[in-house]
Amino acid sequence: MSSATSFYDLQPLDKKGETFDFAQLKGKVVLIVNVASKCGFTPQYKGLEELYKKYHGEGLEILGFPCNQFGGQEPGSQEEIESFCQANYGVSFPIMKKINVNGEQADPVYNYLKDKKGGLLGFKGIKWNFEKFLIDRDGNVAHRWASTTSPEKIGPEIEKLLKQSPKEQSSQ
Numbered sequence: 739m740s741s742a743t744s745f746y747d748l749q750p751l752d753k754k755g756e757t758f759d760f761a762q763l764k765g766k767v768v769l770i771v772n773v774a775s776k777c778g779f780t781p782q783y784k785g786l787e788e789l790y791k792k793y794h795g796e797g798l799e800i801l802g803f804p805c806n807q808f809g810g811q812e813p814g815s816q817e818e819i820e821s822f823c824q825a826n827y828g829v830s831f832p833i834m835k836k837i838n839v840n841g842e843q844a845d846p847v848y849n850y851l852k853d854k855k856g857g858l859l860g861f862k863g864i865k866w867n868f869e870k871f872l873i874d875r876d877g878n879v880a881h882r883w884a885s886t887t888s889p890e891k892i893g894p895e896i897e898k899l900l901k902q903s904p905k906e907q908s909s910q
Contacts, residue, residue, distance in 0.1 A: 745877035750847045751835040766797045767899045768873040772839050773802040774812035775822045779868040783827035785889030790831040796900045800831040805839050839864040854879040875904035
């Protein structure tokens with residue numbers, strides 16, 4: 739669905755190739771990260787998992803989207819990616835199906851995110867692995883961080899968003 743009008747319209751594929759409907763994320767704070775197993779930033783999996791363990795019970799979801807577009811740093815199969823993440827970092831948050839984040843074949847999730855929150859100097863593309871997008875409880879793209887920003891540094895922003903109640907739910 740490339741013409742998503744809301745974050746909750748998006749329906750990427752999960753690790754099994756089945757539809758993962760973002761409508762199920764309503765009311766949650768969501769961190770989306772394009773990940774890779776053979777990147778200098780790969781150790782960020784540890785910090786992402788720590789954030790997930792710390793805040794998941796309060797409403798945080800983290801979704802990792804493997805991508806092989808930057809230096810061929812995610813060459814493995816879906817099974818190899820899952821195994822690597824679990825064995826090396828104990829990742830328990832969902833790792834989705836491998837996608838492209840830039841170009842004509844870019845996944846609609848990333849087209850949506852890039853359209854809503856440009857990078858440095860308005861650059862729309864994803865520059866490298868482990869760029870991060872934080873979505874608030876109402877489905878708004880609240881923040882975007884470059885690969886160099888560690889998961890630990892974004893904890894305070896996650897906390898702020900978790901303390902806010904969703905507008906949609908508070909008016910119902």
